[in-house]
Amino acid sequence: MTANGEKRATGKVAYVNARLLDPASELDAPGGLLTVGEAIAEFGPRLFAGGQFEVGIPDDAQVIDCKGACLAPGLIDIRVQLRDPGEEHKETIQSRSRAAAAGGVTAMVCLPNTDPPIDDVSVLEFIARRAREVKLVKVYAYGALTRGLEGREITEIGLMAEAGALGFTDGVKATTDATVMRRALSYASAFGKPIIQHPEEPSLAAGGEMNEGEIAMRLGLKGIPAVAETIMVERDLRLVELTGGRYHAAHLSTAGAIQRIREAKADGLPVTCDTAPHYFALNEMAVGDYRTFAKVSPPLRAEVDRRAVVEGIKDGTIDVIASDHAPQDQDSKRLPFTQAEFGVVGLETLLPISLELVHNAHMSLIEVLARLTCRPADLLGLRSGRLAKGGPADLVLFDPDRPWRIEDGELNSKSKNSAFDGRPVQGRVLRTVVDGRTVYTLDG
C-alpha cells in the first residue's frame, strides 16, 4: 500500500509499455498513458512507444514501466454492502476501501442497509464525508427506496438524488408492495434514477437457507425455489411496462429471471441487471458439507442456472458483474448453517473470478472488462469506467494470466468470509490508481 493519506495528485505520471484496454472504445493495443493531476491527459497505441512517439515523456513525469501488463479503467463495483455506520466490527469504510483498492476497484456503490439506513440526505452526506476522509477509492451510495427500508413510504428520492444518490433500493430486502414499487418507478423517473430490486418473493423464500433441490433435500436444509426470483422479476417488469421507470434487477441467479430480462430488453423496456461472480463460478454443490461461506442471498443455484448466468453475461442480457460484497464476521458465520448469516466478501476476488470467463474461453478480455467498467458507469451515470482524455485517471494495472491462490487470511477486508478460499485463479491486480494517485501496489 502506498500513497495512503496523500493529498490530491498534482504531478504527471507516464505509464509506459502497457497493454491499453478500453472496453468503451474497444481499444486493445500496446501503448502508453499520461496522467496529469487527477485526469488522463493523453493515451494511445503510439504514445511513448520507443523511437517514434508523438509526445515524448515529459521531463517532470514519474515513469511507471508496466512491463506489458494490462492498463484498463478501474473497476466499478455497483453492489457493495457497507457496515459502517452500525456494524463497524464487520467492516469499516477504511478496511473496505483497502479491499477495493487491492481488487482494482476504483469506485464502489454501497447499499443503503446501514444502521441507520441511508434514507435521508444527512446519512448520505455522512458517508460521503467518511469516504473523503479515508481517501482511497471513490465511494458512492444508493438511497433507501422506502423510509427505514420498511417497504411502505418512499423516501425523499429527489433531494437524495440531488445530494448524489445514484439509484434507489431497499438493499437486501425486496420491495414487495406492488403499489410502492409502482410509485417508486414512476416517481424516480422524474429524476432519471433507476430503482434497484433484490428480486426475491419473500413469502416463497421465508426461512429458506439454500437453493431448493436435491442437495437441500439430502442436507435437510429448507430450500428457496428458483421461482421466488422469477416471480418477482416478472411482476416488476409489468410495473416497468406500466410506468416507464428505469429498473435494475440485482444479482440474478436463475435461468428463468435472466430469460425474462432478455425478453424485456427485446421489447425495449428500460431494464438492466447484474450478477455476482459466485453465481457463474459456483453452484449449489459448493454448500457441500454445510459450508456457511457458501450461504448467500439469493442462494447458489443449480448447474443449469449457473450456465444460464454465463450465457446471460455473454449475450449482454446481464449488463454488469458486481461483487455483492457482504462482510460477515466469524460470529455470524461459524454457526450451524441455519443460523449463519448470508453473504460473502468479494471486492478482492471480483477481477480474478471474472477473468475465469476469459480463461474458460467464454468471452474476450475486453468483453468481460466492459461489464466491470463502462457498462456500470453508463448505468449509473458515472464519468469513470473508460479511458478518456480529460476524464478521471481511475486505472487498474493487472496481469491477466498470473496464477495465485485466494487465501482468506490474506484478504484486506476486515471480515474474511470468501466463498473462494483456497481457489487457484489467474489474474492479479498490480496497481490501482484513483484520480491519478496510486492507492495500491501488489508489492506495496
Place this chain on the structure above:
Amino acid sequence: MSVAPAPSDGTWFPLKNLLGIEGLSPDEITLLLDLSETYVEQNRRPDKKQSVLRGRTLINLFFETSTRTRTSFELAGKRLGGDVINISVSDSAIKKGETLMDTAMTLNAMHADVLVVRHPFSGGVALLAQKVNCAVINAGDGSHEHPTQALLDALTIRRRKGRLAGLTVAICGDVMHSRVARSNIHLLNTMGARVRIVAPPTLVPAQANRLGVEVFTEMEPGIADCDIVMMLRLQSERMSGSFVPSVREYFHFWGLDYEKLRAAKAEALIMHPGPMNRGVEIDSEVADDVGRSLIHEQVEMGVAVRMACLETLVGQLPSLDGTEGNAAQ
C-alpha cells in the same frame, strides 16, 4: 364565433343542471362568462341587491367542509334575492345513517328550487340530481368536476388577458386528485387555450394526455413561456399511501417560488383555487405578490360567476306564476 346575445331569462341554456364543464359548448361557456361580467360590475356598487331569485329557495348541501365555495354561493343567492339555507354534513341527517337518496327525496319534498351540492365522491352530485326536481349545481364532486371554479378561473383570466384562446396555461401540482384541474382542462381546451399539466409522475393521472394536455414532470420546462401558472392544492386528505415523499421535497421541486417562476413569461399571472398550503405548493412571497397573483380576484369573480349560474338555471324552472320553464326535463 358569433353568438346572439343571451336572453335574460336563461332560455338559451340547454341544461337543467350544471354538473360539469365537460360537454358545454364554447358558446355556452362564453354566454355564462358574459353574464358573469355584468354581475362583477354590480357587485362593486354599494347596492348589490337583485331580485332574480325572489321567492326562490336555494339550499347549499355540503357533504364536505368548505368555507369559500359555500359562502360564495350563499352570497350569490342572497344578492339575487333568494332564500338561502345551508346544510353541512355535521348537522345533517347523513351522520344518522340516512342515505344520499333519502336525503335527496327529503329535500325534494321541501320544494327547493336550486340545490348546490358538494360531495366527497365522484359522481355523487349527479346521482343526487337524478332524484330531485329542482336545478342542481355541482359545487365539487370527489376528484371529478368543480364547474363554477373553472368558470370563475376563466373569467379571471379573460378579464386580465382579454381572451382565452391561444393562451398557454400550466396547471401544476396534485392533478391526480383535483376536480379543479379536470374542470379547468375541459374549459380551457374547449375555449382554445393550450393546456399543460405539471406534476410529479405519481400525481399525473394515467392516460392524462387523453385529455388533450401536454404532460410535464418538471416545473421549469413545464411553465416555460406560460401566460398563466395555476397552482393546485396538495390534497393530503385524498391520498392513501405516499404519492410524494415529503412536503419539503415537494416544495423543493414543485412548489412555485420566484426562482421557478422565472421560466414563465415575464407577464405571467399566478392563480390558486384556495385554500393555499403556503410553503407546500406555493411560496408566500409569490402568493402575496399583488402584481402577479390573482388569488383574491378569483374569489371576487366566484360570486359573480355563481350569480350568473343561478340566474341561468332558475330561468329554466317553471316561473313563479306557474307557467312552464325551459328545462329539458
